[in-house]
Amino acid sequence: MDPQRDPIRVVFVLLPDSLVLDWAGPAEALRIANQRLRAAGQPERFVIEFAGPRPTMRGSVGVALSGLAPLPTQWSGPGWVVLVGLPGDTIATDTPEAQDLLHWLRGQRFTHGGVELITVCAGALLAAHAGALAGRRVTTHHHHLDELRAVEPRCEVVSNRVFVLDPPVYSSAGVTTGIDLMLHRIADTCGEALAAQVAQTMVVALRRGPHDPELSPFLAYRNHLHAALHRVQDAVSEQPQADWSVPRMAEVAHTSARHLTRLFVEHAGVAPLAYLRRLRLAAAQLALASGASVTRAAELSGFGSDTQLRRAWHQFGLPGSPSAGTSASPGQSPRRRxxxxxxxxxxxxxxxxxxxxxxxxxxxxxxxxxxxxxxxxxxxxxxxxxxxxxxxxxxxxxxxxxxxxxxxxxxxxxRAQGTASLAQMVHEGHDDEATRILCAAAARLHAPRDTPPPPTLVPLTRWFEALWAGAATHGGVFAHSARTARDLLAAPRDVVVLHGDIHHGNVLDFGPAGWLAIDPKGLHGERGFDHANILCNPDGESALVPGRFARRIEVIAEATGIEQRRLLQWVLAWAGLSSVWMLEDGEVPGSTLEVARLTAAALGIAG
Incomplete structure (x- = not known):
């Protein structure tokens, strides 16, 4: 007989009050797998049985169960023993039925490819009481993690995971994660294609893997008892793609924006906009995993652009990029492809x-x-x-x-092959030279061409949209930045094709070819915009060296012929916009906001 193709005997072992969803979902996945195999002209792979210490009992929701087989005494081929959870804060094993089950479990010998053990939810506690988890890596429902550590200190308890694989022991966390684990086991034995068909039939929108956290981002930051804050979190969770701002959240809580921020930090341990970004990122991951393009995922989850989604992706430490991680789910490390x-x-x-x-x-x-x-x-x-x-x-x-x-x-x-670096040039005291190189690179890009530019260019008016809402929310220098930007955009001068992100890291040394730009955003508007970001780079410390801001304005104005006041206006507009983006990302603008304040002061704008 071929153990790789022999039918697998799957025995769901039940006790009185066993959680119905713990066994019904996984059993249904196996039934559908058999159904799909039959439809493809192949033999069924799973023989499904339900057994227990008694032939009749009631499940967790009062359903009467009868015809349960006795606990198996012999195995003639591969088999899976499935232990499921019970209701309650702790798992009691002092009933006669539980004692019979533990006695039976202690007599089983679990081996990889032979008889294997699968636990769903608190079923791991039953296995632990029987001594079946010593030396194993396992998980269980997050309410029972400490209990599992106490019952079996010889096992490694893994928290915040959907399921853990340590053959011949396979354990899953709470309730519906048993379906995820069973889909994984179906994939192992029958192939990924069949598992995907089963998931689709069950309308399981997202299959999760062993490295996925059990706690969804939509459930995180909720371990508090503040009713108003929960009300805000409910509203944001229901519609993360909506046009949320701190004042709008505060309206839901019937409090001020400043007080709401204090509530979030004190009770949830996260700033309100950072919380929103995490939810939007989770929504974007779900959209990507469902086959949406990055642009569509950004739109569905409330990100203003692909760029904002990418920045959030990296801000929260997700490996890869949205385009390389479309098979990932919230909290999952995208596969390297x-x-x-x-x-x-x-x-x-x-x-x-x-x-x-x-x-x-x-x-x-x-x-x-x-x-x-x-x-x-x-x-x-x-x-x-x-x-x-x-x-x-x-x-x-x-x-x-x-x-x-x-x-x-x-x-x-x-590929750039030169060894020089504009950032290093700044750090070595040659800031004027680095600034002139950036201006020269921008001038080459702004020069007219014989052929029309691509039709995909984005007008600056659209690029600045985030600033309007940010100014309304934060006021102060943001409001000055927004008013200045509106004035500039209403009467543009020297309109050209813009790079959109000129700074010390995007102009590289190409050796004999000179300094050349990479990674453009592709904008269209006044050329002064492309010089504003120079004032904020290559890093905050360098940008704020005493006297450097004023000197850079002089150098750029001399190199480009742009009037100093006009240049300052573009710096104020850009620094405000960049600071708003950072706040949306849950970051502190820091040096960029300080550049905005320096610029406002240089323009004679008070407050």
């Missing part, structure tokens, strides 16, 4: 890998060589980044890195 992503382009463009792949805010990148020429292959599914690739190709190596090939999500560009 470097090879499948890059393989078609390696073949099509005759490329040889020349280093390790890595991810950045702009996409997933792989150093390569094409006919011996060092290049960089960048993959991004974000519409904004793809528009930037079109712009890079339009610039045709004049001011920007030369593009060797591009096709939708993929961009192949010459």
């Amino acid at each position: 470097t090879s499948p992503v890059f393989t078609p382009y390696l073949k099509r463009w005759n490329l040889t890998p020349d280093g390790e792949a890595f991810t950045s805010l702009s996409g997933t990148l792989l150093p390569v060589r094409q006919h011996g020429v060092p290049a960089m292959l960048k993959i991004s599914h974000e519409a904004e980044e793809q528009a930037g690739s079109l712009l890079m190709a339009w610039w045709n190596g004049d001011g920007a890195a030369p593009v060797l090939a591009h096709d939708g999500e993929a961009l192949l560009m010459v």
